[in-house]
Amino acid sequence: MPEILFVTWDGGGNLPPALGLATELARRGHQVRFLGHEANRRPVQAAGFEHEAYATARPFSSLAPGSPLAQLAMFGDRGMGRDLLDSLRRSPADLVVVDCLLFGAMEALRESGTRYVVLEHLYDAYLRGPWLRGPLGVGMRVRRLRPTRSLAGAAATLVATLPELDAGSRAPHATALDFIGPVVPPLGPRPEAREPAVLISLSTYAFPGMTGRLQSLLDAAGDLEARVVATTGPAIDPAGLRPAANTEVHRYVPHAEVMPAMSLVVGHGGHGTTMQALAHDLPVLVMPMHPFLDQPMVGASVAAAGAGAVVGRSAKPAELAPALAGLLAPGPHREAAARLGAAIRARPGAANGADRIEALLRPGLRGPGPGRPSARR
Incomplete structure (x- = not known):
């Protein structure tokens, strides 16, 4: 064999x-x-x-x-x-x-x-x-x-x-x-009726300053009329974060389990997470953690395809909030994400x-x- x-x-x-x-x-x-x-x-x-x-x-x-x-x-x-x-x-x-x-x-x-x-x-x-x-x-x-x-x-x-x-x-x-x-996990069934929900998941790699970046995203998402699920991975201590009332913070949740119920994914531009989000027809907001890695290129390609947007890693909550709200709402970015999702599944x-x-x-x-x-x- x-x-x-x-x-x-x-x-x-x-x-x-x-x-x-x-x-x-x-x-x-x-x-x-x-x-x-x-x-x-x-x-x-x-x-x-x-x-x-x-x-x-x-x-x-x-x-x-x-x-x-x-x-x-x-x-x-x-x-x-x-x-x-x-x-x-x-x-x-x-x-x-x-x-x-x-x-x-x-x-x-x-x-x-x-x-x-x-x-x-x-x-x-x-x-x-x-x-x-x-x-x-x-x-x-x-x-x-x-x-x-x-x-x-x-x-x-x-x-x-x-x-x-x-x-x-x-x-x-x-x-x-x-x-x-893309090599992505098997896609789970989607709930028939989904409430607006956002997954915020940065890298498992210990990039400098990542705790502060995640906190900025949590602050920006705190006023959304949506459920927010944030995962920290091993690189960030959840005890150091201040989540809003609409936010649940986990050290780890398998993306394959939560993405079927999500409406939007926020990530650092990691190729795997981005492809998995698109495979679920989800638009992506990308905040690259390192300018010299592939994350900016991944974000730029998703934005160019109309399926998401890119924000700077130093963006403040006041800048992030409208970007989140815009991608959470209906619009052509959802059709673009669905087109890419169909291509991945094919x-x-x-x-x-x-x-x-x-x-x-x-x-x-x-x-x-x-x-x-x-x-x-």
Whole structure:
């Protein structure tokens, strides 16, 4: 039976697409296991998969991400590559699926001739644009890594988004990409009669100043004639917030459970949460938490499609309140969100990604491991 190894990291929104794809592959009878940071162990095992923590790679936690230099060191960590090849020597896999940002691990796969698939959990336009051309990409090359060559060396590149939202789909290299569609959880039934309701959910990643940003949103939503559900995640202490009477604050509530009853989602522009909201036909108000990450691009694409709006992270409640009220009301933004939702539902990412991976596998033939030649050079 084919065995597939997923290689990931503790980045928050990058893990659910990998788990969704892994779950579909396991449902089809494949053996799937994960290699990642120790913090990934609990969610990976909760999904039913074996998890192996990096043995020598530098420690990293999304709750204490440190400086950009620390992130740079993690993405380019050759220790990940060594741990990955050691794992494959102990337990070979037919195929490796590697997170698109782990260039230290990716280079080890490419140089060893191990067959691998890259999973892009964000816009390809961001990865090959601001990321690779910006400070992080420059940092990879300073470390003598070859990120562009490693991306090109993959047997397949799965882009878990909608091509109509990703400007990268119009780039020359896009013909080599598989736009499988967003990997979102199964959609629950919608209540027949829904009261106006707003979900406010920022990142699980510990961005500086995020508690104050969330409080501004709660203050702005306090006068809405709507139920407000706010989730803090592990990065924000709910005890430090001052919710209004119409607001309930939770450390964690599965989005798949609450979104069917929502009318509007407010987020930081995380790709996964945004795609899940759109899959439920919900408009999105985006408050990016970091100007150099993909969040502004995600917000801009949703706004350009007419399905939401973007506000600055320093926006005050007086500025946020009319934006919330406008998106909560009826209008063309709801039709635009529904159009994108229909496109997401028509392009099921987990099923399409599993189809593409299965096309790469050959029954009874174990893929090349470390030191063994690859069929693709």
